Amino acid sequence: MTVRVLVCEDQELVRAGYVTILSAQPGLEVVGEAADGRAGVEAALRLRPDVVVMDIRLPVLDGIEATRQLAGPDVAEPMKVLVVTTFNLDEYVYEALRAGASGFLLKDAPPRELVDGIRTVAAGESLLAPAVTRRLVGRFADRIRPAAARATAVPDAVSALAPREIEVLRLIAEGLSNAEIADRMVLSRETVKTYVSRILTKLDLRDRVQAVVLAHRVGLVTSDG
Known part of the structure; x- marks a missing residue:
């Protein structure tokens, strides 16, 4: 093709x-x-x-x-x-x-x-190059993120996610690849891929880029990772 x-x-x-x-x-x-x-x-x-x-x-x-x-x-x-x-x-x-x-x-x-x-x-x-993602999104997230979101452990925007899915989303936002997430959470790469797919579906996001941006916008991760 x-x-x-x-x-x-x-x-x-x-x-x-x-x-x-x-x-x-x-x-x-x-x-x-x-x-x-x-x-x-x-x-x-x-x-x-x-x-x-x-x-x-x-x-x-x-x-x-x-x-x-x-x-x-x-x-x-x-x-x-x-x-x-x-x-x-x-x-x-x-x-x-x-x-x-x-x-x-x-x-x-x-x-x-x-x-x-x-x-x-x-x-x-x-x-998204993981190292560049951390530097790029993290650098500007605090500027556009509401102060209220920073004080919320699990923001409403991602409340539909299960705890493990939230953890995967945090790691995505930190710039980790699927392979790195699998190693960190002691999961298979296929399992991580499934988690990522579920996250995108539940949050109505088009791709991983939007997931990274959302996680930083709502304060799920901090600019220093």
Whole structure:
């Protein structure tokens, strides 16, 4: 099955590099390019790609708002958006994840990581590097989290979860992978995968990214882990 990709990047050389790399990969097809956010949204709605590779700093319409229009909570048929950025844009990446992005990569990531990231997102999984997740989401969670939530042991937003599910959610929010959670809780990876699926279903979340953001927003974990 071919994964159809739209590349939204304002720097022509970077965009050309993405297109060259992706076009050379079996099973990937670049169906369009856009040099600004508005053009990216229009192209995505017209072409309906499987994955949109989205830069954050775009002219006309920034990548955060473009992501929100394509994958936000009010979008009837959200698309899969993979954000590319740099560490010095942490806050913007956090807002992009809240806007509905399925994950993010650093701009200086090796080509193989970009290719693998696109395939991961296309398969319906989120792409979050655990160490980066801790640094990114934890850094800004306190700023957007209500003070009342911090004082609540089990926030109402996650009260539908069983104790073990809450513990899995905490570990997800700390940036642990399924394998690391399995080791920490002495469970099989398949069991952890089942827990994650139940958490997403019970909380009506689309993917792991939204679970991480929710856990930090309601104060289930603290910024220092």
